[in-house]
Amino acid sequence: MRWLPILTLSLSLLVACDQGSTGQQMIAYEVAGAPEASTGFVDDRGWEITLTRAELSVGPLVFCSHQPTFLKSDSLTDCGQVLGEWGAAATWDLLADGNSPLGTLSGITGQIHSAQYDFGWNWPSGQAAPLWRGEAGAASLSIAGTATKGAVTHAFDFTLDVEPRGAGLYTVAGLAAEGTPDATTAEVVLTASARKILRYIDFDRLEEQAEPFTLTPGSALENQLRLGLTTGTPVTFTWR
Numbered sequence: 001m002r003w004l005p006i007l008t009l010s011l012s013l014l015v016a017c018d019q020g021s022t023g024q025q026m027i028a029y030e031v032a033g034a035p036e037a038s039t040g041f042v043d044d045r046g047w048e049i050t051l052t053r054a055e056l057s058v059g060p061l062v063f064c065s066h067q068p069t070f071l072k073s074d075s076l077t078d079c080g081q082v083l084g085e086w087g088a089a090a091t092w093d094l095l096a097d098g099n100s101p102l103g104t105l106s107g108i109t110g111q112i113h114s115a116q117y118d119f120g121w122n123w124p125s126g127q128a129a130p131l132w133r134g135e136a137g138a139a140s141l142s143i144a145g146t147a148t149k150g151a152v153t154h155a156f157d158f159t160l161d162v163e164p165r166g167a168g169l170y171t172v173a174g175l176a177a178e179g180t181p182d183a184t185t186a187e188v189v190l191t192a193s194a195r196k197i198l199r200y201i202d203f204d205r206l207e208e209q210a211e212p213f214t215l216t217p218g219s220a221l222e223n224q225l226r227l228g229l230t231t232g233t234p235v236t237f238t239w240r
Contacts, residue, residue, distance in 0.1 A: 036193075050148070
């Protein structure tokens with residue numbers, strides 16, 4: 001059952017190529033995660049954030065021909081033609097010195113307009129519950145560090161799991177991603193912004209909590225972190 005999405009894609013790609021009408025070719029290229037640009041930044045509320053750990057589980061992932069629009073209710077979940085699929089997941093160290101190899105993606109040539117992906121958890125159609133595709137012992141997001149403003153310093157250590165909303169749906173869908181991979185494409189590089197991921201966390205309101213700050217399931221803090229991870233394009237894609 002684990003390889004069904006990849007098998008389904010491979011069969012559909014073979015059919016497309018056998019038809020000979022699209023001129024598309026089957027291709028494969030690597031998926032890599034770029035390091036965080038800086039371990040420190042100042043958030044919108046004036047807190048100086050210093051990261052000591054930032055690990056993100058990404059995948060499964062598909063690239064789509066569909067160009068999302070908010071004018072149709074189903075536009076964000078519509079993929080159109082699947083132009084690439086990575087059916088696995090891997091944990092990406094955002095604080096690594098260089099790019100982190102994550103896996104190999106199979107696809108076909110064509111104009112990509114959007115992406116759909118999960119954070120380690122995936123819910124295939126027909127399954128009663130989500131399945132963990134990531135590395136053993138990992139979570140969707142594990143991020144730790146300190147937040148400093150003036151003479152006040154808070155420590156935080158957040159671990160978050162994010163599951164898809166339902167069977168057959170990706171956690172993030174309809175994300176704009178423009179690329180035209182071809183036979184010369186070596187990799188797609190994922191870039192993540194810890195600043196965007198943490199942007200809804202208000203450290204001014206957490207001063208009464210025990211430190212390091214952690215997440216309580218169902219809490220406002222957990223919802224703020226989930227919103228930061230799943231909205232506002234904290235993950236972007238570059239083909240090269």
